[in-house]
Amino acid sequence: MELDWGLGRYEPTGEVLLPISEVVVAMSEPLNGKRLVDLGCGTGNAALLAAERGAVVTGVDPAKRLVEVARERAAERGLQVEFLAGNAASIPVEDGTAELLLSIFAVIFAPDADAAIAEMTRVTAPDGLIRLTSWVPGGSMMAINTVAGKFMAEVFGGSGNGGSGNGESKPFAWHDEAALKEAFGRHGFTVDVERRSMHLTAGSPEEYLENSSEHPMAVSGAQALASRPDGDALAAELESRLLTAVREVNEDPAAFKVSNEYAIVTAKRS
Ligand SMILES: C[S@@+](CC[C@H](N)C(=O)[O-])C[C@H]1O[C@@H](n2cnc3c(N)ncnc32)[C@H](O)[C@@H]1O
Known part of the structure; x- marks a missing residue:
């Protein structure tokens, strides 16, 4: 089953990821008057930044609660942005x-x-651009997520590869230039991949885990474990394994810091 990102509170993670929307929106200037779709807009980070720069924006997300949050944020800033429920398999755009x-x-x-x-190539204008970001495997954040994925697989069965976040079949390598070139090439698009890095920080490993506890994936996992008779013990074991993993990848002995590489993928018609 697909995760509902409206579960728990995605908002703190949205704040952490805001600098990446700032990078991508800045590299996409000029935006004035451009028709822009923010697919999987969440709380509206990229959508709002682009609207502030004059783009005509439609934000699309399957999580109804997050679409509401995005609408409220736009209203608070006096921005006209259309936010619609939808997903990548069915983008409500002509x-x-x-x-x-x-x-x-x-x-x-x-x-x-x-x-x-x-679907992305369908909605893109003849001279338009698709620009997406993806985590590059091997980073600290993925190492932490993999610990959670493996634990859930031990408890409930499945691959535990964490997938694209849904725990389903082997995920598409959204960071991988060859895979992207082949997949977008089938639609007559060329692809360029640029790698960047970002840091996540917190006061301590414990604080990082505490901050993450309301993330939709954590809440969904906690709900699943709570459905088991030994749910409390399982939750405690997961927390202990996560704390070990978080301490292992920590780059700052005085607090908490991890670096993550991500890919900015740009696709356009050849
Ligand atoms: C990590 S959040 C990123 C949100 C936002 N883009 C940001 O930068 O803060 C992932 C978002 O992808 C959305 N999402 C999940 N599955 C999706 C799908 N199949 N199609 C489009 N969006 C999806 C979630 O609802 C969530 O808002």
Whole structure:
């Protein structure tokens, strides 16, 4: 089953990821008057930044609560942004109308990457751009998530590879230039991949875990464990394994810091 990102509180993570939307929006200037779709807009980070720069923005997300939060944030800033419920397999936008389609750590969670790529290319204007971000495997954050994924797989069965976040079949490598070139190439698009790095910080490993405890994935996992008779013991074991993993990857002995590489993928018609 797909995760509802409206569970718990995505908002703190949205704040942590805001600098990446700032990077992507800045590199996509000029935006004035451009028709832009923010696919998987969450609380509206990229959508609002682009609207502030004059883009005509439609934000799309399957999580109804987050769409509401995004609407409220736009209203607070006096920005006109259309926010719609939808997902990567069914983008509620007409063919060939998006001059820029952004998807910041969002389409990577689509269960069917081929369907998502077909749909993104459908809505993109003839001279438009698709620009998405994806984590690069091997980073500290993924190492922590893998510990959680493996634990859930031990308890409930499954691959435990963490997938694209949905725990389903082997995920599409959204960071991988060859895989992207092949998948987008089928739709007549060329692809460019740029790697960047970002840091996550907290006062301590314990604080980082505490901050993450309301993340939709953590809440969904906690709900699943609570459905088991030994749920409390399982939750305690998961927390202990996560704390070990978080301490192992910590780069700052006086507090908490991890670095993560991510890919900025730009696709356009060849
Ligand atoms: C890590 S959050 C990123 C949100 C936002 N782009 C940001 O930068 O803060 C992932 C987002 O992807 C959305 N999402 C999950 N599955 C999706 C799908 N199949 N199609 C489009 N968006 C999806 C979630 O609802 C969530 O808002």
